[in-house]
Amino acid sequence: MNTLVILSHPNLSESGSQQFLINAVEAYEQVTVHHLESQYPDGKIDPQAEHELLKRHQRIIFQFPFYWYSSPSLLKEWQDVVFGGEDFYRQQGTILKGKEFGLVLSVGVSEKEYQAGGREAYTMDELTRPYQAIARHMEMIYLPCFGIHQFAYQSEAKRKQLLIDYQYYLTGRQPASLEHRTNWLVNELRTTNLESLPMELSDKIEAIAVDLKDRQEVLADLKDTLAEF
CATH class of the missing domain: 1.10.287 (Helix Hairpins)
Known part of the structure; x- marks a missing residue:
């Protein structure tokens, strides 16, 4: 199982959570971490190159900080450019048909706030409906969302558990x-x-x-x- 992590973060070097996650899987040859802002500093995305990357991997992960209930702007641009071709609008199935698709979201608010009655009022599943719709359109297998809440305040023990859970999410067999x-x-x-x-x-x-x-x-x-x- 080859996994492609499409990572979007405008200040990657300053993000403790993203550096932690990248280091957690650097030894895995089957995991490709593809940082969009480093690959396309001018914002001009090469759709053909991205198509080839998608074809070579069986599990596709969008990884990003959850900004205002959405992704950083370059990941949205990536979707508009890469998913705009005919390979993603075919009656016989898209080039992503049968592949797995998941989200890894870093969030600054505690998990308990994402529920009815909490500060955010809605669950993560409700707020990520557009990505679920993308998976459905592409005929992909949607994985449960992997949320990382308040990384800066996590204990050492909790970070160790996070490391194992993240490694499994990227490389382990689903469902877990x-x-x-x-x-x-x-x-x-x-x-x-x-x-x-x-x-x-x-x-x-x-x-x-x-x-x-x-x-x-x-x-x-x-x-x-x-x-x-």
């Missing part, structure tokens, strides 16, 4: 079931370069991977038993 997440985590642990770690930590990681695999087999047996009923 317990079985899929466990398989992904076992693979991540097994592909870690243990030689670069202290012996005690290396042994601990290997033990965790074995334990997870054993638990997964137990869950699989339980699932088969339940299926028989």
Whole structure:
């Protein structure tokens, strides 16, 4: 699964949350981070080049700060230019048909405010309807929105969890079931370069991977038993 992150942020170097996210996936060869403002500083987007990028990836992610319930202006321009061709208006299906599409949004307001009765009054799903409509038009598989709320105030523990959740969102199998997440985590642990770690930590990681695999087999047996009923 190759993932294309179409990132739009006008001040990327000054964004702690975006730098954190970029560093979180820099070791993943299957993830391409495509920063629009760096690629097109003059704002002149090359639609053909963008089409080729889209064709080479199976999961497409729009990643941006949620400015006034929308994206930075260059991402909107990207949509107007790139989605304007006939490849996106075909009866037999668009070039994005069957691909996955998701949103990674950095938000300055706490998650609890995005609900009826909260400060923002509407949920993130309601506010991102236009992107859901894009996915529907393109016949893509829409993924649940990945929101990052008040990154600057997050604890170290919460950021560690964010790192894992973000890595999975970009590289793991969807939907994110317990079985899929466990398989992904076992693979991540097994592909870690243990030689670069202290012996005690290396042994601990290997033990965790074995334990997870054993638990997964137990869950699989339980699932088969339940299926028989």
